Amino acid sequence: MHQRVIKIAIVDDHTLFRNGVARMMDEFNELDVLFEAGNGQELQQRLQRHELPDVVLMDINMPVMDGYEATLWLKANYPQVKVLALSMYEEDKAVLKMIRNGASGYVLKEASPLNLLDAIITVDLKGVFINELVSGKLMHSAQHKHDDIRLTGKETEFLRLCCSELTYKEIADLMFVSPRTVDNYRESLFLKLSLKSRSGLILYAIREEIFKMPV
Template structure:
């Protein structure tokens, strides 16, 4: 049980937004903001000067070093620090690229402060969080609630390939099956895992060690 405040850092090149998030998060007793940074380069400079954050709220599009590169650098140098992507983008490509870079969660900037707080707490306690708007009921699924559903060998093969850069058509070619059969595997997994996006499938695979980047 977390008793001390969760230490967080905010990395975003928009000063007003960053300051606003700082002010909002400072209202929660459960959190403590240890520093802010304009981009990944400044993040690198700030880390040795402050207490290490447990969670970094990371924007994606930033000058000098963007969120993808900054997240990958953090994962290599400070693997104990969790990254929560905080972005305007909700397309699967942006989400998947951040996850491949090492992010543990993804929240849209339009989210309410209370949801952001819960996302931070979920990442610290459970390891993964993704915005409801991005991938449905993912939190409950990846948190391992209940018994894991039984997946067929073909569904597992499809799930691993879904974690790659391949399109669904390319996955069908690689598995020597029709695109319609791939659609069937995808829909079957959505139903079994209570998910509704490819991002959700990827996070489920990572959380359950079916696939590792």
């Protein structure tokens, strides 16, 4: 059971959405909404005047300073603060960039208040939130190591390389295999891990410590 109250901040340039999320999250006893900000620059200003949040809900596309830059700055200056990216769509490219910049996962903006609460608690406790990216099998066993899943050496190597900015074609070249073989590794991992996107593979690799996030 999660005991302590988690301090959060919400960074989004859409005022109505941001206010709505703040009000909904304030309803939960588990959370304390410290402040809101309209972009990364406002976040920097608010941090000078407020207590440090445990988790920041970070929109990706914002004016002045977007979520990518703000997350990079936050992880460089306050690495203990966890970032949950807020996304309108399940876009691998945007999510991958946020993860590489230090985000611990992402939540779709259409998520229910309870799902968002679950994401915040999960990322606070475990450091990574993967639920939006996976299907039932991995969600069901998210608290356990996957001892029953056996990855080949090549699959593990492919998984690590997935965490880079390389394209699948570049990964194939680096592994000295054909693009078709890399496609097979990817489809095999999707099947074994019940995943559906490259973002899911990356977050799985981080959670299982196959890939270490740079500190």
